[in-house]
Amino acid sequence: MGKIWFFVCFLFLISCGTDHKRQWEVSSPSGNLHFHFIHENSRLYYLVTWTEGEERDTVVRKSPLGLVCLEQNYAAGLSFDSVSKIKKITEAYVMRSGKQRECFTEAYELTLYLRNLSGYPFLLTARAYNDGVAFRYELPGKEETSKHTVVSEQTGFYIPSGKAWMIRYDAVNEWAPAYEKDYKGAMPVGSSSPDSLGWALPALFHSGKYWMLVTEAGLDSSYCGIHLQQHAPDGLYLVRFPEENEGYGVMGSSRPISSLPFKTPWRVIVAGKTPGVMVETNLVYHLSAPCELADTSWIKPGKVSWSWWGDHESPCYESRLRKYIDLASRMKWEYSLIDAGWHAMKEGNIENVIRYAASKGVGILLWYNSGGPHNRVMNAGPRDLMHVDTIREREFERISRMGVKGVKVDFFQSDKQQMIKLYLDILKSAARYHLLVDFHGCTIPRGWSRTYPNLMTMEAVSGAEQYSWDTVFADNAQTHHTILPFTRNAIGPMDYTPVTFSHYNDKVHHKTTWAHELALTVVFESGLQHIAERAETFNHLPVYVLDFLRNVPAAWDETRFICGEPEKEIVLARRKGQVWYIAGLNGEKEGKVVKVDCSFIEKGKVTLIKDGTPPSTFSKDEFELKEKVFEIYLAPRGGFAGIIR
Template structure:
């Protein structure tokens, strides 16, 4: 109790008035936000002795003439220390989350401006007290950066996007004005300090983008869509916006708006463990979550249903999917997915194609204790949501993969929530593909089991850019927003000089151990096994090992990491620890202290690592077993494009 009283006193004293400027500091005093004494709200952000944002001007403008951000006549400012905790229903970093922040609220006539300063970041939002429905014409977030940071830029060509980005490393000064960036966008300096900008608690409002300006970045939003163009003959998904409103959102005037999130790290390891997007999101809204089951899924599309050593013609048919079910059951995988092609047409997902007997298939899956997930374009679900989801539930389906969403305006954000609600009513998981990044909604609706919004392994089917370097960027960039459906697990591994682009029999860049280590690095409660059952059965030792890796985590410790170069981390599920590492195109060696293990227990370590010849033959691997305890150290050796995953099981 005494320690808590001292801490509260310290925080209250951090509200300083220097010529009316207001300083709010994080609980540990390392991050400071200054609200500048002006008629219009403006902030600066400092971390340690470094200024990150010289000036940040947030405003909201409404069609009725109201503007949020004028604070000359503010009523009062309150600042307090907040301690919060919750248990994650589908945990991806931490099951039990506890955090402390300093919260400062500026109360004005029509709005509150709420600011939270954490030990690892800053977030703000507007809370509106307007009456009735309102039209938001724009929300401005004008950022003047204090330094010429290095930016890992996820460039977008327009606001119609699949949100599947590569990250170009370049100085902010080298980015052309008007360049559009998706979120999260990461900025770093040469002292190890980093700033990642994103959002949380996105509901009934458009997705935020950034646009480059002369001095930094400003907010950019899709307009409210009034009309879309009819699909051309032969098209099923490339929808275009025909008419937009002169506002970005039509919404209730009494509400909180999304959090604008600035994740701050003093070293690269801290970027990966940052959990602010989930912490800031609203709590679970589902009464019954007992049916929500994360897990592994055998996926058909990446490997093009290439199945050998069977006595039937493989393809989009009942026998092929029964084979997938058998494979999933044999290795303890929870699900299979029927991707594009299972239905009569892509626009009619109410019945299967003539070669699939859904009644037979779902009965067979139920007998084998394997769930089925069905693919659909988003528009059929948007038009006939209740009818289709009720039908799928009646079939015994366990989830849906929703694809080619592309838009991120208010209507589509509302579609995400509407689908999550309706799917939960029918006990269906939802995996969003071809659409925007996660922004906290899956905390409120934990049946949202995954999001894509990533340049994942599927791109190896048509290009050569999914490299070990790209893989080592994602934990610091896209993954800071939340879960990502990268779809690892390819068994045909090669280095660049032996790699070939093959659509129907795809390969992966990097070693076999690198592919398997991704299951420990990337956060995905629904984790795909992307390759063919035939390839997995031919590599049974690896497949058996992969089947032991869970998809949710109770604890995460990032041990060593450098952006785009390597990641070494430990994760815990129940009493078992998993040590995972990947590297880019450089070989590395780590000596790992096992201090994360329980002090009074002995563990069996089973590890898959790069084989001695994996620098030239990427498929070369070895699996070792040994006995370890907290007192031991181990050597993790990664070859070019390599990886490592160790499983520590209590004896």
């Protein structure tokens, strides 16, 4: 990366030659991260730099900005109007679930006011945080009845050479797009997607001394979700809208259409000198709308027993479901999920199941198909209850009266604007009837859990269900698991459905150790943590493993990254009250020793559950935390989990 010697200032304006080149800068509170904007040849650009002492490194190179609307062009022919004073942004809020309960945000904000060739105003607001930068566009005005169609964004992310971890965007089919491709490992920055549909978000980059995660936040029903174009010449990644055939033609245009005034979602670049910044960041929440619910006391994160992974037919049989309700009761887990097919049970009925669960102190979550004509998953129900407002409200009122605590809604398969509206409408309806929500077959998190905290988790990941059929997934799971904390799970809750000790069948065998699987309950964050393992397996686990699974939280007060890199390993710690949970994963096929630095913990007794011999067993170690740094051996594809109290 080129280094630039510079004179530091918060805001500067330069006019030179006939280009009338103007530049502005807003810096993070720490003074390390700098967000630059350049108005040149009637176009707008940005770049991101990092300073140490008197040296400045380029983190993101000069990248294009702008919107092209059907009615007006806001990418070319832009003239400068004015610039705001730099404003300090501070905010404190509390999350009902997530990696950190009490959140505090501090940033500096700058707004540029421009006009296009027709004289229409165009605004860009930028923020610089200590762990990243963000910007969004705004079209002001009072033309509420006039619709404006955004044809394209000219937004780009020009990443210096280095490594990238990305997944390709899904082609439309019966089950997709659903962000369920695997991260295969590092590729050179600028690599083209293997198909024409481009790359999905979030996208992780490592360039020189810096790590970056590109994503978006604050998406509402006035816009669509974005991904990235197929080709990124020399590292320039450009924004792409959803595919036109998503939703089978019944969810409107792939181009967002809104009345004035409107603001786009935030375009977000998390940045730092270690990959741990991605693990600890709450930037997506900081940039999202505050909570809209007056009362959130009924929202309770928790662990969930789940019958479907081990027995796909179980939702149709009351006796099989009772085994998992009994498991949840015995383990003091809060919930049990009844997956697809419960509406047409072959033995018993759902009313009896709900009553039985209530007698055991277990809340029931029910599965629904989001379709509607927008998906073609016709053999999984109930369906046709979510996409029409009046029908959905009636159904939520009905199941709420029955005592149901939440819903899992599946098979959305589109990021179009009308689909984004459906997501948000479901969250609002569910909140009215005190129902928790888990989205599956869905888009990625974009901060909605702050605005609607009854959104406990979202899939958008290649998860443990893949063990049902995918041998390639099983072969690469350990690597996949060490990439997700820096990518998908960095931006919001992830319903991976961890803890699969047993093999799903004789054809697909998982290769990770049992201690690795146990560690996923801490490494992966999800407000509803679905435990996938069969009920029978718990009869044979050591008492100390059962105690760990009984007590491990599903929501956290604080998260600390300890060490690791994607594909290699990850070790982190999460706190609930005064108790720290630590966990680590080996992403490689060779054993290794990792150093666990707990210098942020004053004292306590350490209980570790580690790899045993053979890999389908555990070992236990206990000691006082006297030395703040200790070593742990991780078996090939291994892991550990522990408690410090």
